[in-house]
Amino acid sequence: MEFRGPEWVIGKVYISMDAWHKYRERMEEVVLRHGLVSPFYRRDMIDFDNFGLRRGNMFTDPWGCKRMFLQDGLQGQVVEHPLKEWEAWRGYSLPNPDDRIPQEGAPIVPWEVVEEAVERAREAGG
Structure with missing residues (x-):
């Protein structure tokens, strides 16, 4: 090859x-x-x-997953999820990306933050 x-x-x-x-x-x-x-x-x-959020914290992400961060700086582990039973799917609602950007294991990011990051990258030559 x-x-x-x-x-x-x-x-x-x-x-x-x-x-x-x-x-x-x-x-x-x-x-x-x-x-x-x-x-x-x-x-x-x-x-x-x-380490920000990833230092011994526990929080519920935009998807409804409760995450525990056991080791500083690494991705958390889901310890509780919103769809324990299939019936829960009927009432489950996904995060709306038009409002803010959902991330895995982190809080949602407002579009303004993304726009500022893009502008900083442009100014830096990106």
Whole structure:
């Protein structure tokens, strides 16, 4: 088998907060050295000790799933879900993406926040 194309493959590299926390400036140096992976990253953009929601919290996400975050910086585990019984499907309502963007294991994101992030990326050359 030979790989002849495409020349570029769209992808995303995600570095979890627990990795940032553990490797700190060393991780930052790797990201800065490989700008193609994260072209908009600038030194000191990440607070290595801020896990935000993902530090020992429990919350219900926009899908109605109750999540528990047992390990700082990693995705939470669903410990209770809204569809325990099939009958619950009749009354279940999905989050409306026109209102805000639902995310897995995180609070919903207002469209204004997304628009601001896009504008910052444009200003940074993206």
